[in-house]
Amino acid sequence: xxxxxxxxxxxxxxxxxxxxAAATVVLALLLxxxxxxxxxxxxxxxxxxxxxxxxxxxxxxxxxxxxxxxxVFVGGRQVNTQYQWDGSTLEYLKGxxxxxxxxxxxxxIRQRPAHYISSxxxxxxxxxxxx
Numbered sequence: 001x002x003x004x005x006x007x008x009x010x011x012x013x014x015x016x017x018x019x020x021a022a023a024t025v026v027l028a029l030l031l032x033x034x035x036x037x038x039x040x041x042x043x044x045x046x047x048x049x050x051x052x053x054x055x056x057x058x059x060x061x062x063x064x065x066x067x068x069x070x071x072v073f074v075g076g077r078q079v080n081t082q083y084q085w086d087g088s089t090l091e092y093l094k095g096x097x098x099x100x101x102x103x104x105x106x107x108x109i110r111q112r113p114a115h116y117i118s119s120x121x122x123x124x125x126x127x128x129x130x131x
Contacts, residue, residue: 045087052108052120063118065099 049069054062066073071081072092083092090101090108101108101120108120 045085046103048085048090048103048108048122051123053123055107055119055121057118064120064123 048067051064051066053064064074067083067090070078072079072083072094074094079094080092083090085091088103090103092099098112099110100112101110103109106121110118110120
């Protein structure tokens with residue numbers, strides 16, 4: 001039974017409940033916006049699929065790797081099914097060694113392992129045309 005004595009207590013509880021409910025709705029909306037924004041960001045990443053060949057070295061000594069939706073390939077063999085790509089850095093493990101590249105002006109610059117500064121550009125694979 002509501003009396004004048006417990007009316008302020010009931011009002012206080014109702015206000016607390018309303019504030020908690022509003023905060024929950026706001027947090028849910030913010031989370032939805034963040035998740036939707038991260039999907040949009042990942043969809044706008046530069047496409048890095050293809051064969052990447054080391055530049056400015058003798059052709060017989062050039063390293064190369066290929067990025068496919070299935071993973072990372074070296075010498076035609078899959079070395080990992082996963083890689084990390086955030087639009088500026090590519091990372092993958094090959095035989096327990098971390099390979100890390102910075103993406104700059106359409107080229108990858110190898111950061112790790114860092115034997116020397118090396119850059120990689122994407123190679124166009126020639127399509128065989130029937131004669």
